[in-house]
Amino acid sequence: MESWRAKATAWLPRFAVVAHDLFMVWLCWQGLHQLRYAMLVAPPEYPLWSVEIAIVLAAQGLVFWQIGLYRGLWRFASVPDLWNILKACAIGLVAIGLGLFAYNRLDGVPRAVLGLYPFALAALLGLPRLAYRAWKDNQQAEFREGAAIRVLVMGAGRAGEALLRDLHRSGGYVPVGLLDDAANLRGTRLHGVTVLGTLDEAPTVARETGAKLIVIAMPTLEAAAMQRVVAICESTGLPFRTVPRLVDVLEGRSLPGELKEVAIDDLLGRKPVTPDWKLIRGWLGGRTVLVTGAGGSIGSELCRQCARHGAQRIALLEIDELALITTEADLRRAFPDLEVISVLGNCGDPAVIAHALRIAEPDAVFHAAAYKQVPLLEQQLREAVRNNVLATETVAKACRDAGVASFVLISTDKAVDPANVLGATKRLAEMICQNLDDRKGTCFITVRFGNVLDSAGSVVPLFREQIRQGGPVTVTDPEVSRYFMTIPEACQLIVQAAAGASHASIYTLDMGEPVLIRTLAEQMIRLAGKRIGKDIAIAYTGLRPGEKLHETLFHADENYRPTSHSKILEARAREVPAELVAWALQQLRAACNDYDLEEMSRVLRSAVPEFSPVEAVEQAGANIVLFPARDSRRPR
16 A cells, blocks of 8 residues: 555656646647637637547647656756757647648648647746756755855856756855856856956955855866866865866766866876877787786776676786785676686786686786885895886796796886885896797787876875874985876777787876976975964975986887877887896896895896996986977987
8 A cells, every 4th residue: 555655745746747748738729729810810719628629639648658748857847858848849749730631631630720839838848847947946046045065167068058957956055156267258247256356366266255165167178287276275264176187087986076176197298198098908808818916006997997898708917916816806796797817816826827827817917916016125125126027027938938928027217227125126027028029929018107096105195194193204315206197098098009019119198297206205295274384394305215306208229119108118128138137037036045145136137138227327417398289309
Protein backbone atom coordinates (compact mmCIF):
# COMPACT_ATOMS: atom_id res chain seq x y z
CA MET A 1 0.00 0.00 0.00
CA GLU A 2 2.78 2.41 0.95
CA SER A 3 4.63 1.55 -2.27
CA TRP A 4 1.52 2.37 -4.31
CA ARG A 5 1.12 5.68 -2.50
CA ALA A 6 4.77 6.55 -3.11
CA LYS A 7 4.41 5.83 -6.83
CA ALA A 8 1.22 7.86 -6.99
CA THR A 9 2.91 10.78 -5.23
CA ALA A 10 5.84 10.63 -7.67
CA TRP A 11 3.59 10.54 -10.75
CA LEU A 12 1.15 13.22 -9.57
CA PRO A 13 3.27 16.26 -10.67
CA ARG A 14 3.85 14.66 -14.09
CA PHE A 15 0.10 14.05 -14.57
CA ALA A 16 -0.49 17.70 -13.64
CA VAL A 17 2.02 18.82 -16.31
CA VAL A 18 0.39 16.58 -18.93
CA ALA A 19 -3.02 17.92 -18.01
CA HIS A 20 -1.69 21.50 -18.20
CA ASP A 21 -0.20 20.94 -21.65
CA LEU A 22 -3.34 19.28 -23.06
CA PHE A 23 -5.45 22.11 -21.66
CA MET A 24 -3.12 24.58 -23.42
CA VAL A 25 -3.56 22.65 -26.69
CA TRP A 26 -7.36 22.89 -26.29
CA LEU A 27 -7.12 26.59 -25.36
CA CYS A 28 -4.83 27.33 -28.31
CA TRP A 29 -7.09 25.51 -30.81
CA GLN A 30 -10.20 27.17 -29.43
CA GLY A 31 -8.62 30.61 -29.20
CA LEU A 32 -7.29 30.58 -32.74
CA HIS A 33 -10.69 29.53 -34.10
CA GLN A 34 -12.46 32.25 -32.12
CA LEU A 35 -9.91 34.82 -33.31
CA ARG A 36 -10.34 33.74 -36.94
CA TYR A 37 -14.17 33.68 -36.78
CA ALA A 38 -14.29 37.07 -35.02
CA MET A 39 -13.22 38.63 -38.35
CA LEU A 40 -16.39 37.39 -40.08
CA VAL A 41 -19.62 39.37 -40.18
CA ALA A 42 -21.65 36.35 -39.13
CA PRO A 43 -19.24 34.05 -37.27
CA PRO A 44 -20.31 30.38 -37.02
CA GLU A 45 -20.58 28.61 -33.70
CA TYR A 46 -17.46 26.57 -32.83
CA PRO A 47 -18.17 23.83 -30.24
CA LEU A 48 -16.18 23.50 -27.02
CA TRP A 49 -15.81 19.79 -27.70
CA SER A 50 -15.97 17.67 -30.83
CA VAL A 51 -14.37 14.72 -32.60
CA GLU A 52 -12.05 17.21 -34.33
CA ILE A 53 -10.81 18.56 -31.00
CA ALA A 54 -10.34 15.01 -29.69
CA ILE A 55 -8.15 14.19 -32.71
CA VAL A 56 -6.12 17.37 -32.10
CA LEU A 57 -5.55 16.51 -28.43
CA ALA A 58 -4.66 12.88 -29.17
CA ALA A 59 -2.25 13.70 -32.00
CA GLN A 60 -0.50 16.51 -30.11
CA GLY A 61 -0.36 14.55 -26.85
CA LEU A 62 1.28 11.60 -28.61
CA VAL A 63 3.91 13.88 -30.15
CA PHE A 64 4.62 15.46 -26.75
CA TRP A 65 5.24 12.01 -25.29
CA GLN A 66 7.44 10.81 -28.15
CA ILE A 67 9.52 14.02 -28.18
CA GLY A 68 10.27 13.52 -24.48
CA LEU A 69 8.70 16.72 -23.26
CA TYR A 70 7.99 15.19 -19.85
CA ARG A 71 11.52 14.01 -19.11
CA GLY A 72 12.58 17.54 -18.15
CA LEU A 73 11.71 19.51 -15.03
CA TRP A 74 10.01 22.91 -15.02
CA ARG A 75 12.41 23.96 -12.27
CA PHE A 76 15.31 23.87 -14.75
CA ALA A 77 13.50 25.02 -17.93
CA SER A 78 15.94 26.66 -20.34
CA VAL A 79 16.46 27.58 -23.99
CA PRO A 80 16.97 23.93 -25.09
CA ASP A 81 13.61 23.10 -23.47
CA LEU A 82 11.92 25.93 -25.39
CA TRP A 83 13.43 24.67 -28.62
CA ASN A 84 12.12 21.18 -27.77
CA ILE A 85 8.64 22.63 -27.22
CA LEU A 86 8.70 24.48 -30.57
CA LYS A 87 9.82 21.29 -32.31
CA ALA A 88 7.01 19.32 -30.64
CA CYS A 89 4.46 21.94 -31.72
CA ALA A 90 5.67 21.87 -35.34
CA ILE A 91 5.62 18.07 -35.51
CA GLY A 92 2.26 18.12 -33.72
CA LEU A 93 0.86 20.33 -36.48
CA VAL A 94 1.87 17.69 -39.04
CA ALA A 95 0.27 14.92 -36.96
CA ILE A 96 -2.92 16.98 -36.51
CA GLY A 97 -3.07 17.72 -40.24
CA LEU A 98 -2.77 14.03 -41.08
CA GLY A 99 -5.39 13.06 -38.49
CA LEU A 100 -7.89 15.67 -39.60
CA PHE A 101 -7.25 14.92 -43.27
CA ALA A 102 -8.09 11.27 -42.65
CA TYR A 103 -11.19 12.29 -40.65
CA ASN A 104 -12.79 15.00 -42.79
CA ARG A 105 -10.25 16.12 -45.43
CA LEU A 106 -9.55 19.22 -43.26
CA ASP A 107 -13.04 20.43 -44.03
CA GLY A 108 -13.84 23.61 -42.12
CA VAL A 109 -10.33 24.04 -40.61
CA PRO A 110 -9.11 27.61 -41.32
CA ARG A 111 -5.64 27.84 -42.88
CA ALA A 112 -4.79 30.76 -40.56
CA VAL A 113 -5.37 28.47 -37.56
CA LEU A 114 -2.92 25.92 -38.94
CA GLY A 115 -0.31 28.59 -39.72
CA LEU A 116 -0.40 30.24 -36.29
CA TYR A 117 -0.92 27.07 -34.23
CA PRO A 118 2.72 25.96 -33.53
CA PHE A 119 3.87 29.45 -32.51
CA ALA A 120 0.88 30.21 -30.33
CA LEU A 121 1.06 26.83 -28.63
CA ALA A 122 4.84 27.15 -28.05
CA ALA A 123 4.21 30.46 -26.28
CA LEU A 124 1.41 29.01 -24.16
CA LEU A 125 3.58 26.08 -23.11
CA GLY A 126 6.89 27.92 -22.68
CA LEU A 127 5.85 31.00 -20.74
CA PRO A 128 4.42 29.11 -17.71
CA ARG A 129 7.59 27.01 -17.52
CA LEU A 130 9.88 30.04 -17.55
CA ALA A 131 7.66 31.87 -15.09
CA TYR A 132 7.76 28.89 -12.73
CA ARG A 133 11.56 28.70 -12.93
CA ALA A 134 11.91 32.45 -12.31
CA TRP A 135 9.60 32.19 -9.30
CA LYS A 136 11.55 29.25 -7.86
CA ASP A 137 14.89 30.98 -8.45
CA ASN A 138 13.63 34.14 -6.77
CA GLN A 139 12.18 32.15 -3.89
CA GLN A 140 15.45 30.28 -3.40
CA ALA A 141 17.47 33.49 -3.66
CA GLU A 142 15.34 35.14 -0.97
CA PHE A 143 15.70 32.07 1.23
CA ARG A 144 19.48 31.96 1.00
CA GLU A 145 20.16 35.71 0.92
CA GLY A 146 20.79 35.94 4.63
CA ALA A 147 23.06 32.92 5.20
CA ALA A 148 24.69 32.48 1.78
CA ILE A 149 28.25 33.44 0.93
CA ARG A 150 28.47 36.53 -1.29
CA VAL A 151 30.63 35.71 -4.31
CA LEU A 152 32.47 38.03 -6.70
CA VAL A 153 33.19 36.28 -10.02
CA MET A 154 36.27 37.16 -12.09
CA GLY A 155 35.58 36.44 -15.76
CA ALA A 156 32.37 36.98 -17.75
CA GLY A 157 33.04 34.40 -20.46
CA ARG A 158 31.60 30.94 -20.94
CA ALA A 159 33.13 29.62 -17.72
CA GLY A 160 31.68 32.58 -15.82
CA GLU A 161 28.25 32.00 -17.36
CA ALA A 162 28.31 28.31 -16.41
CA LEU A 163 29.49 29.20 -12.90
CA LEU A 164 26.63 31.67 -12.42
CA ARG A 165 24.11 29.00 -13.39
CA ASP A 166 25.63 26.62 -10.83
CA LEU A 167 25.71 29.32 -8.14
CA HIS A 168 22.06 30.20 -8.76
CA ARG A 169 21.11 26.55 -8.33
CA SER A 170 23.19 26.03 -5.19
CA GLY A 171 21.92 26.98 -1.79
CA GLY A 172 25.10 28.35 -0.30
CA TYR A 173 26.37 31.09 -2.65
CA VAL A 174 24.98 34.35 -4.03
CA PRO A 175 26.83 36.03 -6.94
CA VAL A 176 27.01 39.78 -6.28
CA GLY A 177 28.96 40.90 -9.34
CA LEU A 178 31.22 40.11 -12.27
CA LEU A 179 34.62 41.51 -13.23
CA ASP A 180 36.09 41.38 -16.72
CA ASP A 181 38.76 43.33 -18.60
CA ALA A 182 36.63 43.56 -21.77
CA ALA A 183 35.57 47.22 -21.91
CA ASN A 184 32.41 46.50 -23.93
CA LEU A 185 31.06 44.24 -21.16
CA ARG A 186 31.02 46.86 -18.41
CA GLY A 187 27.49 47.43 -17.19
CA THR A 188 26.05 44.42 -19.02
CA ARG A 189 24.17 41.70 -17.17
CA LEU A 190 24.64 37.93 -17.26
CA HIS A 191 21.94 35.81 -15.61
CA GLY A 192 20.89 38.93 -13.73
CA VAL A 193 24.41 39.68 -12.42
CA THR A 194 26.10 42.94 -13.51
CA VAL A 195 29.66 43.32 -14.82
CA LEU A 196 30.86 45.94 -12.33
CA GLY A 197 34.38 46.67 -13.57
CA THR A 198 37.79 45.33 -14.59
CA LEU A 199 39.87 42.75 -12.76
CA ASP A 200 42.13 45.45 -11.29
CA GLU A 201 39.09 47.00 -9.57
CA ALA A 202 38.53 43.84 -7.51
CA PRO A 203 39.57 45.36 -4.13
CA THR A 204 37.13 48.29 -4.53
CA VAL A 205 34.26 46.22 -5.93
CA ALA A 206 34.69 43.51 -3.29
CA ARG A 207 34.48 46.11 -0.54
CA GLU A 208 31.42 47.84 -2.03
CA THR A 209 29.48 44.61 -2.66
CA GLY A 210 30.38 42.99 0.65
CA ALA A 211 31.83 39.95 -1.13
CA LYS A 212 33.20 37.19 1.08
CA LEU A 213 34.70 34.96 -1.63
CA ILE A 214 36.28 35.51 -5.06
CA VAL A 215 35.99 32.83 -7.75
CA ILE A 216 38.30 32.91 -10.78
CA ALA A 217 36.25 31.71 -13.77
CA MET A 218 39.02 31.84 -16.39
CA PRO A 219 40.30 28.25 -16.70
CA THR A 220 42.24 28.88 -19.94
CA LEU A 221 44.53 31.58 -18.52
CA GLU A 222 48.25 31.11 -19.10
CA ALA A 223 50.69 31.24 -16.20
CA ALA A 224 51.64 34.93 -16.37
CA ALA A 225 47.99 36.03 -16.53
CA MET A 226 47.03 33.65 -13.72
CA GLN A 227 49.83 35.04 -11.55
CA ARG A 228 48.46 38.55 -12.13
CA VAL A 229 44.91 37.46 -11.24
CA VAL A 230 46.10 35.67 -8.11
CA ALA A 231 48.04 38.79 -7.04
CA ILE A 232 44.84 40.85 -7.47
CA CYS A 233 42.87 38.35 -5.41
CA GLU A 234 45.51 38.44 -2.68
CA SER A 235 45.30 42.24 -2.56
CA THR A 236 41.62 42.02 -1.58
CA GLY A 237 42.40 39.99 1.53
CA LEU A 238 39.53 37.62 0.68
CA PRO A 239 39.74 33.86 0.15
CA PHE A 240 39.64 32.86 -3.51
CA ARG A 241 38.94 29.73 -5.53
CA THR A 242 39.02 28.78 -9.21
CA VAL A 243 36.92 26.66 -11.54
CA PRO A 244 38.69 23.54 -12.84
CA ARG A 245 40.18 23.35 -16.32
CA LEU A 246 38.39 21.19 -18.86
CA VAL A 247 41.35 18.80 -19.10
CA ASP A 248 41.21 18.23 -15.31
CA VAL A 249 37.51 17.38 -15.53
CA LEU A 250 38.02 15.02 -18.47
CA GLU A 251 40.94 13.28 -16.74
CA GLY A 252 38.88 12.80 -13.57
CA ARG A 253 41.04 15.05 -11.38
CA SER A 254 38.18 17.53 -10.77
CA LEU A 255 34.40 17.43 -10.81
CA PRO A 256 32.28 19.68 -13.06
CA GLY A 257 31.22 22.77 -11.13
CA GLU A 258 33.72 22.11 -8.35
CA LEU A 259 35.44 25.14 -6.82
CA LYS A 260 39.05 24.35 -6.01
CA GLU A 261 41.98 26.18 -4.54
CA VAL A 262 44.49 27.62 -6.99
CA ALA A 263 47.23 24.98 -7.26
CA ILE A 264 50.90 25.71 -7.74
CA ASP A 265 50.89 24.05 -11.17
CA ASP A 266 48.32 26.68 -12.29
CA LEU A 267 51.09 29.29 -11.91
CA LEU A 268 54.05 27.50 -13.50
CA GLY A 269 53.39 28.00 -17.18
CA ARG A 270 52.38 24.46 -18.05
CA LYS A 271 50.04 24.46 -21.05
CA PRO A 272 47.79 21.42 -21.49
CA VAL A 273 49.41 18.58 -23.43
CA THR A 274 47.56 17.27 -26.47
CA PRO A 275 48.94 13.80 -27.18
CA ASP A 276 48.26 11.87 -30.36
CA TRP A 277 45.50 9.72 -28.88
CA LYS A 278 45.06 7.74 -32.08
CA LEU A 279 48.74 6.74 -32.08
CA ILE A 280 48.69 5.88 -28.37
CA ARG A 281 45.50 3.80 -28.60
CA GLY A 282 46.81 2.03 -31.67
CA TRP A 283 49.94 1.08 -29.71
CA LEU A 284 48.28 0.24 -26.38
CA GLY A 285 44.86 -1.01 -27.46
CA GLY A 286 44.15 -4.53 -26.20
CA ARG A 287 47.76 -5.07 -25.06
CA THR A 288 49.45 -6.06 -21.82
CA VAL A 289 51.77 -3.69 -19.95
CA LEU A 290 54.12 -4.35 -17.03
CA VAL A 291 55.22 -1.44 -14.82
CA THR A 292 58.09 -1.73 -12.34
CA GLY A 293 57.87 0.64 -9.40
CA ALA A 294 54.11 0.62 -10.02
CA GLY A 295 53.34 2.07 -6.57
CA GLY A 296 55.38 5.23 -7.05
CA SER A 297 54.17 8.62 -8.26
CA ILE A 298 55.21 8.03 -11.87
CA GLY A 299 54.58 4.28 -11.90
CA SER A 300 51.01 4.51 -10.61
CA GLU A 301 50.11 7.31 -13.02
CA LEU A 302 51.61 5.32 -15.91
CA CYS A 303 49.29 2.47 -14.95
CA ARG A 304 46.29 4.82 -15.00
CA GLN A 305 47.28 6.33 -18.35
CA CYS A 306 47.75 2.89 -19.92
CA ALA A 307 44.40 1.69 -18.55
CA ARG A 308 42.67 4.84 -19.75
CA HIS A 309 43.99 4.47 -23.27
CA GLY A 310 43.18 0.87 -24.06
CA ALA A 311 45.52 -1.54 -22.24
CA GLN A 312 43.69 -4.81 -21.57
CA ARG A 313 45.95 -6.10 -18.80
CA ILE A 314 48.44 -4.38 -16.50
CA ALA A 315 51.00 -6.12 -14.30
CA LEU A 316 52.21 -4.22 -11.23
CA LEU A 317 55.68 -4.98 -9.89
CA GLU A 318 56.40 -3.20 -6.62
CA ILE A 319 58.60 -3.81 -3.54
CA ASP A 320 56.45 -1.68 -1.18
CA GLU A 321 53.41 -3.73 -0.13
CA LEU A 322 51.25 -0.75 0.89
CA ALA A 323 51.98 1.07 -2.36
CA LEU A 324 51.15 -2.08 -4.33
CA ILE A 325 47.83 -2.57 -2.53
CA THR A 326 46.90 1.09 -2.99
CA THR A 327 47.65 1.16 -6.72
CA GLU A 328 45.85 -2.12 -7.35
CA ALA A 329 42.76 -0.92 -5.47
CA ASP A 330 42.72 2.39 -7.39
CA LEU A 331 42.94 0.61 -10.74
CA ARG A 332 40.22 -1.92 -9.92
CA ARG A 333 37.90 0.84 -8.72
CA ALA A 334 38.48 3.15 -11.69
CA PHE A 335 38.70 0.45 -14.40
CA PRO A 336 36.52 -2.54 -13.39
CA ASP A 337 37.04 -4.30 -16.75
CA LEU A 338 40.84 -4.09 -16.56
CA GLU A 339 42.78 -7.25 -15.68
CA VAL A 340 45.30 -6.41 -12.96
CA ILE A 341 48.20 -8.69 -11.95
CA SER A 342 50.17 -7.80 -8.81
CA VAL A 343 53.68 -9.02 -8.05
CA LEU A 344 55.33 -8.08 -4.76
CA GLY A 345 59.10 -8.13 -4.93
CA ASN A 346 62.35 -6.50 -6.00
CA CYS A 347 62.59 -6.12 -9.78
CA GLY A 348 66.37 -6.48 -9.45
CA ASP A 349 65.88 -10.08 -8.35
CA PRO A 350 66.15 -12.20 -11.54
CA ALA A 351 63.62 -14.73 -10.20
CA VAL A 352 61.05 -12.00 -9.46
CA ILE A 353 61.24 -10.30 -12.86
CA ALA A 354 61.27 -13.66 -14.66
CA HIS A 355 58.14 -14.69 -12.74
CA ALA A 356 56.40 -11.38 -13.51
CA LEU A 357 57.20 -11.65 -17.22
CA ARG A 358 56.07 -15.26 -17.33
CA ILE A 359 52.64 -14.72 -15.81
CA ALA A 360 51.94 -11.36 -17.49
CA GLU A 361 53.46 -11.95 -20.96
CA PRO A 362 53.62 -8.15 -21.53
CA ASP A 363 53.92 -6.39 -24.86
CA ALA A 364 55.62 -3.40 -23.20
CA VAL A 365 57.51 -2.81 -19.96
CA PHE A 366 57.86 0.60 -18.29
CA HIS A 367 60.83 0.54 -15.92
CA ALA A 368 59.97 3.25 -13.38
CA ALA A 369 61.58 1.62 -10.31
CA ALA A 370 64.56 3.69 -9.14
CA TYR A 371 66.02 5.67 -6.27
CA LYS A 372 65.90 9.40 -7.05
CA GLN A 373 66.72 11.53 -3.99
CA VAL A 374 69.92 13.40 -4.88
CA PRO A 375 71.37 14.28 -1.43
CA LEU A 376 70.52 10.87 0.04
CA LEU A 377 72.11 8.93 -2.81
CA GLU A 378 75.34 10.87 -2.43
CA GLN A 379 75.72 9.01 0.87
CA GLN A 380 74.19 5.72 -0.35
CA LEU A 381 76.29 4.89 -3.38
CA ARG A 382 75.90 1.12 -3.15
CA GLU A 383 72.11 1.21 -3.12
CA ALA A 384 72.07 3.73 -5.97
CA VAL A 385 74.28 1.44 -8.07
CA ARG A 386 72.41 -1.72 -7.10
CA ASN A 387 68.93 -0.33 -7.81
CA ASN A 388 69.48 2.18 -10.62
CA VAL A 389 72.18 0.28 -12.57
CA LEU A 390 72.26 -3.44 -11.77
CA ALA A 391 68.50 -3.82 -11.38
CA THR A 392 67.98 -2.01 -14.68
CA GLU A 393 70.35 -4.46 -16.38
CA THR A 394 68.49 -7.41 -14.82
CA VAL A 395 65.07 -6.16 -15.95
CA ALA A 396 66.27 -5.12 -19.41
CA LYS A 397 67.99 -8.45 -20.11
CA ALA A 398 64.99 -10.40 -18.86
CA CYS A 399 62.72 -8.41 -21.20
CA ARG A 400 65.04 -9.04 -24.14
CA ASP A 401 65.19 -12.78 -23.39
CA ALA A 402 61.41 -12.95 -23.00
CA GLY A 403 60.85 -11.23 -26.35
CA VAL A 404 59.06 -8.17 -24.95
CA ALA A 405 58.31 -5.80 -27.84
CA SER A 406 59.15 -2.51 -26.05
CA PHE A 407 61.20 -1.62 -22.97
CA VAL A 408 60.90 1.97 -21.73
CA LEU A 409 63.47 3.31 -19.27
CA ILE A 410 62.28 6.28 -17.22
CA SER A 411 65.39 8.46 -16.94
CA THR A 412 66.11 12.01 -15.74
CA ASP A 413 67.59 15.28 -16.94
CA LYS A 414 70.24 14.75 -14.27
CA ALA A 415 71.77 12.08 -16.54
CA VAL A 416 72.97 14.93 -18.81
CA ASP A 417 76.47 15.97 -17.70
CA PRO A 418 75.86 14.24 -14.36
CA ALA A 419 77.12 15.99 -11.26
CA ASN A 420 75.71 13.55 -8.72
CA VAL A 421 75.31 9.83 -8.08
CA LEU A 422 71.69 9.83 -9.28
CA GLY A 423 72.64 11.34 -12.64
CA ALA A 424 75.65 9.07 -13.11
CA THR A 425 73.75 5.87 -12.32
CA LYS A 426 70.89 6.86 -14.58
CA ARG A 427 73.31 7.69 -17.39
CA LEU A 428 74.90 4.26 -17.05
CA ALA A 429 71.42 2.71 -17.12
CA GLU A 430 70.80 4.53 -20.41
CA MET A 431 74.05 3.13 -21.80
CA ILE A 432 73.02 -0.41 -20.78
CA CYS A 433 69.72 -0.14 -22.66
CA GLN A 434 71.44 1.37 -25.69
CA ASN A 435 73.88 -1.55 -25.91
CA LEU A 436 71.18 -4.19 -25.41
CA ASP A 437 69.24 -2.96 -28.44
CA ASP A 438 70.28 -5.04 -31.45
CA ARG A 439 67.72 -3.35 -33.78
CA LYS A 440 65.96 -6.71 -34.27
CA GLY A 441 64.25 -7.81 -31.07
CA THR A 442 63.14 -5.69 -28.13
CA CYS A 443 62.95 -1.95 -28.81
CA PHE A 444 64.78 -0.15 -25.97
CA ILE A 445 63.56 3.39 -25.37
CA THR A 446 64.81 6.04 -22.93
CA VAL A 447 62.66 8.99 -21.85
CA ARG A 448 64.20 11.84 -19.82
CA PHE A 449 62.38 14.51 -17.85
CA GLY A 450 63.04 16.72 -14.86
CA ASN A 451 61.24 17.33 -11.60
CA VAL A 452 57.61 16.32 -11.24
CA LEU A 453 55.23 18.45 -9.21
CA ASP A 454 53.91 16.79 -6.06
CA SER A 455 55.75 13.51 -6.60
CA ALA A 456 56.79 11.66 -3.45
CA GLY A 457 59.80 13.31 -1.85
CA SER A 458 59.75 16.34 -4.17
CA VAL A 459 60.06 19.96 -3.10
CA VAL A 460 56.33 20.83 -3.34
CA PRO A 461 55.06 18.49 -0.57
CA LEU A 462 58.12 19.48 1.48
CA PHE A 463 57.27 23.18 1.18
CA ARG A 464 53.60 22.46 1.89
CA GLU A 465 54.49 20.67 5.13
CA GLN A 466 56.91 23.43 6.17
CA ILE A 467 54.21 26.06 5.58
CA ARG A 468 51.71 23.99 7.57
CA GLN A 469 54.15 23.90 10.48
CA GLY A 470 54.67 27.68 10.38
CA GLY A 471 57.98 27.70 8.49
CA PRO A 472 60.63 28.45 7.71
CA VAL A 473 60.54 27.26 4.10
CA THR A 474 64.03 26.07 3.22
CA VAL A 475 65.53 26.90 -0.19
CA THR A 476 69.09 25.88 -1.00
CA ASP A 477 70.10 28.96 -3.01
CA PRO A 478 68.32 32.15 -4.18
CA GLU A 479 69.28 31.42 -7.80
CA VAL A 480 68.70 27.65 -7.95
CA SER A 481 66.26 26.66 -10.72
CA ARG A 482 64.62 23.48 -11.90
CA TYR A 483 62.37 22.24 -14.70
CA PHE A 484 58.90 21.12 -13.57
CA MET A 485 55.93 19.34 -15.07
CA THR A 486 52.83 17.67 -13.65
CA ILE A 487 52.67 13.92 -13.09
CA PRO A 488 49.83 13.29 -15.61
CA GLU A 489 51.59 15.42 -18.24
CA ALA A 490 54.89 13.60 -17.78
CA CYS A 491 53.22 10.19 -18.06
CA GLN A 492 51.19 11.17 -21.12
CA LEU A 493 54.37 12.25 -22.89
CA ILE A 494 56.20 9.08 -21.81
CA VAL A 495 53.47 6.93 -23.38
CA GLN A 496 53.40 9.22 -26.44
CA ALA A 497 57.16 8.91 -26.91
CA ALA A 498 57.07 5.14 -26.45
CA ALA A 499 54.20 4.73 -28.93
CA GLY A 500 56.18 6.25 -31.79
CA ALA A 501 59.71 5.29 -30.75
CA SER A 502 62.52 3.80 -32.78
CA HIS A 503 65.22 1.39 -31.55
CA ALA A 504 67.78 2.67 -29.00
CA SER A 505 66.14 6.09 -28.99
CA ILE A 506 66.52 8.76 -26.30
CA TYR A 507 63.72 11.28 -25.89
CA THR A 508 63.59 14.44 -23.83
CA LEU A 509 60.32 16.03 -22.79
CA ASP A 510 59.68 19.76 -23.05
CA MET A 511 59.73 20.82 -19.41
CA GLY A 512 58.72 24.41 -20.13
CA GLU A 513 60.71 27.29 -18.72
CA PRO A 514 62.98 26.63 -15.72
CA VAL A 515 61.46 27.88 -12.47
CA LEU A 516 63.37 29.54 -9.65
CA ILE A 517 62.82 27.47 -6.49
CA ARG A 518 62.69 30.76 -4.58
CA THR A 519 59.72 31.85 -6.73
CA LEU A 520 58.04 28.48 -6.20
CA ALA A 521 58.36 28.88 -2.42
CA GLU A 522 57.01 32.44 -2.51
CA GLN A 523 53.98 31.42 -4.59
CA MET A 524 53.17 28.49 -2.33
CA ILE A 525 53.32 30.74 0.74
CA ARG A 526 50.94 33.23 -0.89
CA LEU A 527 48.54 30.50 -2.02
CA ALA A 528 48.39 29.32 1.59
CA GLY A 529 47.17 32.80 2.55
CA LYS A 530 50.39 33.67 4.38
CA ARG A 531 52.70 36.68 4.11
CA ILE A 532 56.34 36.17 3.18
CA GLY A 533 58.71 37.29 5.90
CA LYS A 534 55.87 37.98 8.35
CA ASP A 535 53.90 34.77 8.67
CA ILE A 536 56.38 32.42 6.95
CA ALA A 537 60.11 33.00 6.50
CA ILE A 538 62.29 31.67 3.68
CA ALA A 539 65.67 30.32 4.81
CA TYR A 540 68.54 29.76 2.35
CA THR A 541 70.58 26.76 3.41
CA GLY A 542 73.15 26.39 0.59
CA LEU A 543 73.41 23.76 -2.12
CA ARG A 544 73.47 20.21 -0.80
CA PRO A 545 75.91 17.50 -1.91
CA GLY A 546 75.41 16.59 -5.56
CA GLU A 547 73.09 19.51 -6.38
CA LYS A 548 73.56 21.76 -9.41
CA LEU A 549 72.50 25.37 -9.50
CA HIS A 550 70.76 24.74 -12.84
CA GLU A 551 69.90 21.64 -14.88
CA THR A 552 70.40 20.99 -18.59
CA LEU A 553 68.32 18.78 -20.89
CA PHE A 554 70.81 17.74 -23.60
CA HIS A 555 74.45 16.80 -23.76
CA ALA A 556 76.55 18.91 -26.14
CA ASP A 557 77.17 15.90 -28.41
CA GLU A 558 73.53 14.81 -28.57
CA ASN A 559 72.23 16.49 -31.68
CA TYR A 560 68.50 16.79 -31.30
CA ARG A 561 65.71 16.62 -33.82
CA PRO A 562 61.97 17.22 -33.66
CA THR A 563 59.47 14.37 -33.52
CA SER A 564 55.82 14.21 -34.52
CA HIS A 565 54.96 15.77 -31.13
CA SER A 566 55.96 19.36 -30.41
CA LYS A 567 56.81 18.64 -26.77
CA ILE A 568 59.11 15.69 -27.48
CA LEU A 569 62.60 15.86 -29.02
CA GLU A 570 64.82 12.93 -29.92
CA ALA A 571 68.53 13.00 -29.08
CA ARG A 572 71.14 11.29 -31.19
CA ALA A 573 72.51 8.58 -28.92
CA ARG A 574 76.27 8.75 -28.37
CA GLU A 575 78.30 5.72 -29.31
CA VAL A 576 79.22 3.71 -26.24
CA PRO A 577 81.68 0.77 -26.44
CA ALA A 578 79.91 -2.41 -25.42
CA GLU A 579 83.13 -3.65 -23.80
CA LEU A 580 83.20 -0.61 -21.50
CA VAL A 581 79.62 -1.20 -20.33
CA ALA A 582 80.23 -4.94 -19.80
CA TRP A 583 83.42 -4.24 -17.83
CA ALA A 584 81.67 -1.61 -15.67
CA LEU A 585 78.80 -3.95 -14.84
CA GLN A 586 81.15 -6.77 -13.89
CA GLN A 587 83.22 -4.50 -11.64
CA LEU A 588 80.20 -2.84 -10.05
CA ARG A 589 78.56 -6.17 -9.29
CA ALA A 590 81.72 -7.38 -7.55
CA ALA A 591 82.11 -4.09 -5.65
CA CYS A 592 78.47 -4.25 -4.51
CA ASN A 593 79.00 -7.76 -3.18
CA ASP A 594 82.02 -6.51 -1.20
CA TYR A 595 80.40 -3.17 -0.28
CA ASP A 596 83.48 -1.48 -1.75
CA LEU A 597 82.37 2.15 -2.10
CA GLU A 598 85.72 3.41 -3.39
CA GLU A 599 85.79 0.86 -6.19
CA MET A 600 82.18 1.64 -7.13
CA SER A 601 82.99 5.36 -7.29
CA ARG A 602 86.08 4.71 -9.45
CA VAL A 603 84.22 2.43 -11.87
CA LEU A 604 81.29 4.84 -12.16
CA ARG A 605 83.65 7.69 -13.07
CA SER A 606 85.43 5.52 -15.62
CA ALA A 607 82.22 4.27 -17.24
CA VAL A 608 80.62 7.74 -17.31
CA PRO A 609 83.54 10.06 -18.15
CA GLU A 610 81.38 13.22 -18.10
CA PHE A 611 80.49 12.52 -14.45
CA SER A 612 82.15 15.29 -12.44
CA PRO A 613 81.58 16.62 -8.92
CA VAL A 614 79.01 19.37 -8.54
CA GLU A 615 81.71 21.79 -7.32
CA ALA A 616 83.45 21.59 -10.70
CA VAL A 617 80.22 22.33 -12.50
CA GLU A 618 79.53 25.38 -10.37
CA GLN A 619 83.07 26.75 -10.73
CA ALA A 620 82.73 26.52 -14.49
CA GLY A 621 79.61 28.66 -14.28
CA ALA A 622 76.47 26.75 -15.25
CA ASN A 623 73.84 28.43 -17.39
CA ILE A 624 70.12 27.79 -17.70
CA VAL A 625 69.61 25.88 -20.96
CA LEU A 626 66.18 26.25 -22.53
CA PHE A 627 64.39 23.48 -24.38
CA PRO A 628 65.87 23.57 -27.89
CA ALA A 629 62.47 23.85 -29.58
CA ARG A 630 62.28 27.44 -28.28
CA ASP A 631 65.84 28.30 -29.34
CA SER A 632 66.29 30.63 -32.29
CA ARG A 633 68.35 27.98 -34.06
CA ARG A 634 66.63 25.44 -36.25
CA PRO A 635 66.80 21.84 -34.98
CA ARG A 636 69.64 19.97 -36.55
